[in-house]
Amino acid sequence: MATTTTALAFDAHQPDLLLDEPRPTVASSIVPGAPLDISAAAGAGTKGALAMLEDWLQQQLRENDRLRHSMAGAGAGCSAAIVTCPLDVVKTRLQNQGRLPPGVLPYHGTVDTLRRTWLSEGVRGLYRGLGPTVLGYLPTWAIYFSVYDSCKVYLSKRNGGCMAIAHMLGLC
Numbered sequence: 001m002a003t004t005t006t007a008l009a010f011d012a013h014q015p016d017l018l019l020d021e022p023r024p025t026v027a028s029s030i031v032p033g034a035p036l037d038i039s040a041a042a043g044a045g046t047k048g049a050l051a052m053l054e055d056w057l058q059q060q061l062r063e064n065d066r067l068r069h070s071m072a073g074a075g076a077g078c079s080a081a082i083v084t085c086p087l088d089v090v091k092t093r094l095q096n097q098g099r100l101p102p103g104v105l106p107y108h109g110t111v112d113t114l115r116r117t118w119l120s121e122g123v124r125g126l127y128r129g130l131g132p133t134v135l136g137y138l139p140t141w142a143i144y145f146s147v148y149d150s151c152k153v154y155l156s157k158r159n160g161g162c163m164a165i166a167h168m169l170g171l172c
Contacts, residue, residue: 066146073145077137085133086126090114 061068090113097106107113117125 065149069145069149070142073141073143074138076145077141078134080141081130081133081137082127085130086114086117088133089117089126089128092129093117 061071087110090110093113094107094110100106107116114126121128
């Protein structure tokens with residue numbers, strides 16, 4: 001007895017072989033409308049799959065304002081975390097020195113703390129705790145930027161296109 005196999009393209013619009021209706025897929029259930037053809041991506045290799053994903057993401061960013069603002073907010077939050085992390089490390093060390101064991105020299109201000117951390121631990125010491133901070137900032141700023149922009153658009157439409165109200169309320 002011969003067995004036959006068929007290649008399955010995972011597309012939300014392809015009818016199910018048994019049910020004759022569109023079947024949801026992993027890609028379409030996570031991101032509706034995602035044009036991910038798993039069999040084509042697998043045949044193209046990792047670079048082909050990444051290229052398909054990159055093309056799809058660029059198209060979404062061109063067409064979707066909310067996604068664009070979310071990405072901008074996430075990028076801004078990440079940038080802020082990277083810039084301010086050394087100062088957070090300094091602040092934490094200064095706050096936690098309390099009672100030091102004998103022989104341990106206390107930090108004397110921001111510059112001294114930066115200098116001693118740099119000399120003893122290097123860049124890794126200055127960026128200690130960056131990972132959790134970035135993970136906290138990414139969703140926070142993505143949501144903030146999206147809501148902020150949506151509120152501005154809503155208020156300007158509600159007031160006949162006048163952005164003055166949105167600016168007065170501190171939304172701009």
